[in-house]
Amino acid sequence: MKQENTAPTMKDVAREAGVALGTVSKVVNGLPVGEPYRIKVEEAIKKLNYQVNSYAQGLKSSKTYTIAFLIPNTRDPYFANLTYHINLSLLRRKYKMLLCSTDSDSVQEQEYITMVQQNKVDGIIGLIYNPNVIIEENTPFVAIDRSMGPNIPCVASDNFAGGQLAAEKLADLGCKKVAFLRIGSSLDNEPNKRKAGFENGCLARGLDYEMKILNDGDSFEEFERFLIRHMHDGKLTFDGIFCVTDSLAYSVIHMLKNLNLKVPEDVQIIGFDGVRHFGEKDYTCSTIVQPVPEIAEMCVDLLLQENMPTKPPLVCLPVSYEYGGTTLEK
Amino acid sequence: MKQENTAPTMKDVAREAGVALGTVSKVVNGLPVGEPYRIKVEEAIKKLNYQVNSYAQGLKSSKTYTIAFLIPNTRDPYFANLTYHINLSLLRRKYKMLLCSTDSDSVQEQEYITMVQQNKVDGIIGLIYNPNVIIEENTPFVAIDRSMGPNIPCVASDNFAGGQLAAEKLADLGCKKVAFLRIGSSLDNEPNKRKAGFENGCLARGLDYEMKILNDGDSFEEFERFLIRHMHDGKLTFDGIFCVTDSLAYSVIHMLKNLNLKVPEDVQIIGFDGVRHFGEKDYTCSTIVQPVPEIAEMCVDLLLQENMPTKPPLVCLPVSYEYGGTTLEK
Numbered sequence: 001m002k003q004e005n006t007a008p009t010m011k012d013v014a015r016e017a018g019v020a021l022g023t024v025s026k027v028v029n030g031l032p033v034g035e036p037y038r039i040k041v042e043e044a045i046k047k048l049n050y051q052v053n054s055y056a057q058g059l060k061s062s063k064t065y066t067i068a069f070l071i072p073n074t075r076d077p078y079f080a081n082l083t084y085h086i087n088l089s090l091l092r093r094k095y096k097m098l099l100c101s102t103d104s105d106s107v108q109e110q111e112y113i114t115m116v117q118q119n120k121v122d123g124i125i126g127l128i129y130n131p132n133v134i135i136e137e138n139t140p141f142v143a144i145d146r147s148m149g150p151n152i153p154c155v156a157s158d159n160f161a162g163g164q165l166a167a168e169k170l171a172d173l174g175c176k177k178v179a180f181l182r183i184g185s186s187l188d189n190e191p192n193k194r195k196a197g198f199e200n201g202c203l204a205r206g207l208d209y210e211m212k213i214l215n216d217g218d219s220f221e222e223f224e225r226f227l228i229r230h231m232h233d234g235k236l237t238f239d240g241i242f243c244v245t246d247s248l249a250y251s252v253i254h255m256l257k258n259l260n261l262k263v264p265e266d267v268q269i270i271g272f273d274g275v276r277h278f279g280e281k282d283y284t285c286s287t288i289v290q291p292v293p294e295i296a297e298m299c300v301d302l303l304l305q306e307n308m309p310t311k312p313p314l315v316c317l318p319v320s321y322e323y324g325g326t327t328l329e330k
Numbered sequence: 331m332k333q334e335n336t337a338p339t340m341k342d343v344a345r346e347a348g349v350a351l352g353t354v355s356k357v358v359n360g361l362p363v364g365e366p367y368r369i370k371v372e373e374a375i376k377k378l379n380y381q382v383n384s385y386a387q388g389l390k391s392s393k394t395y396t397i398a399f400l401i402p403n404t405r406d407p408y409f410a411n412l413t414y415h416i417n418l419s420l421l422r423r424k425y426k427m428l429l430c431s432t433d434s435d436s437v438q439e440q441e442y443i444t445m446v447q448q449n450k451v452d453g454i455i456g457l458i459y460n461p462n463v464i465i466e467e468n469t470p471f472v473a474i475d476r477s478m479g480p481n482i483p484c485v486a487s488d489n490f491a492g493g494q495l496a497a498e499k500l501a502d503l504g505c506k507k508v509a510f511l512r513i514g515s516s517l518d519n520e521p522n523k524r525k526a527g528f529e530n531g532c533l534a535r536g537l538d539y540e541m542k543i544l545n546d547g548d549s550f551e552e553f554e555r556f557l558i559r560h561m562h563d564g565k566l567t568f569d570g571i572f573c574v575t576d577s578l579a580y581s582v583i584h585m586l587k588n589l590n591l592k593v594p595e596d597v598q599i600i601g602f603d604g605v606r607h608f609g610e611k612d613y614t615c616s617t618i619v620q621p622v623p624e625i626a627e628m629c630v631d632l633l634l635q636e637n638m639p640t641k642p643p644l645v646c647l648p649v650s651y652e653y654g655g656t657t658l659e660k
Contacts, residue, residue, distance in 0.1 A: 075609030079409035099429040101417050247608045278577045279405030
């Protein structure tokens, strides 16, 4: 018995075009189909004024062409830049971005991860520093900066090479005794490799070095006490400092100013990230630049690549050094 | 004839609960319904293990609980902060944000506006500087900073009051002759009122003033030439400058440094926006602070408010002044 229905259905289109229902479905969902079939279907769609229902389409094809992006916040300039480039990379592929910046609220992060199981989004790109978040195996997920489990690719800068480059640069710039300052998550993550890279670079170049490492939540004053402990007769025993982020470098430069020390004359500073003033002007300090556009492209490529039998567990992208006023370039 | 169906439908739930289908629909879609009915429906849903299908739900209720947010980019720190707070305001109401930052690509912006007509999103919050973008009447849309047409509310800072406050502050800080520097879109927009407010404040305080106004795309060197034209014997004839944004203030401070002028000793600078270093540290200059969390809340409230017969065409929120190192506070 034929159903009463005013609006034409996909079946009506198939009948009108003289093709199988599956062929109509493929055309509607943008899947490959022989050119003569596509033309027939498109003509039938036009003739019947068939309207693709996006919800029904989502239901049928399980494709929403929407990706969720999880990031602690968009205020931090490095995160803001990452959000910008991932959005551009998605738009270029006609994908949309659902933005979830929750200040690391694990309940809300988990809720977004569940959405992919409910077919509300096709996949997730996430920079998550939350030990409680659980990602089921085979969830279409690409992580940034922190490995989230087996079968989930992680994309990051080559942080080890970046740390090494910072040590080499300080050596090239004439430093004899340097310090490494770090504050951040104690969870296993890629940026932690900056430390090992820096040590490696110092050892290779015979650079004398000390380290001061704080965890998230520790007081910044610890850094000030560390610096004061290394001052003699108003002079710092270090002539170079590598800070784990540009944001930390900014704070350390203020501390040094308060201690009547001049940057870069008394002590040279290199940061990490490549943050620019107002997002696009000069660098906030001499810095190891993360390749943000390339990180964004890689995340999106890996997520949308369907026929990849084994996804790479960790992709490290090359960093570069840029002068930003806090070093003594020749 | 009863349909064969393994999964329970909304009808099955209604039958089980002994209520009308519309009551089940209301409960499922989170609409108000008498408490005893809600309990009956929820029990039936549990008993039958009825799964709300989100696509079908979107189809029935026309509610997606998703809002599109259009912003030129997320790299600019003011935009990054706005994105952050609108995201938080939406999350608090269990809404999701589809982020569209297209570097002002009018075709892509228009595409997102069309989504609301296709029921893919419930509404749009947009900061758009594109004269070509068309928004149909009765589209659920809240604009930021620029009025987009009748029946579309616009939310902005009280830019006029902000300009006035900048003039008053410079007068309070001892300035005698000041300048106003502006670069930006020539389209009608709320931030343009900063100029009129500043003039008004200067006149009220008997402050001598000059203006230099450039349009988007004009060369920044025009500002440098303007400053040089107002120098005599190595001194600037202005002792105060109000810059239309903190970003412009940053560039002007660099120009002044190159001209061997000291900020704030030789000339005091006030910017506009309230941008902080690294999104959360100190202000980049003395500044008129936009109330970003309040702007975000107002946008979301206006968009989601359904039973408002007349939406306010323009909402202006109060600004404040904050010291940021480029003025001579007593």
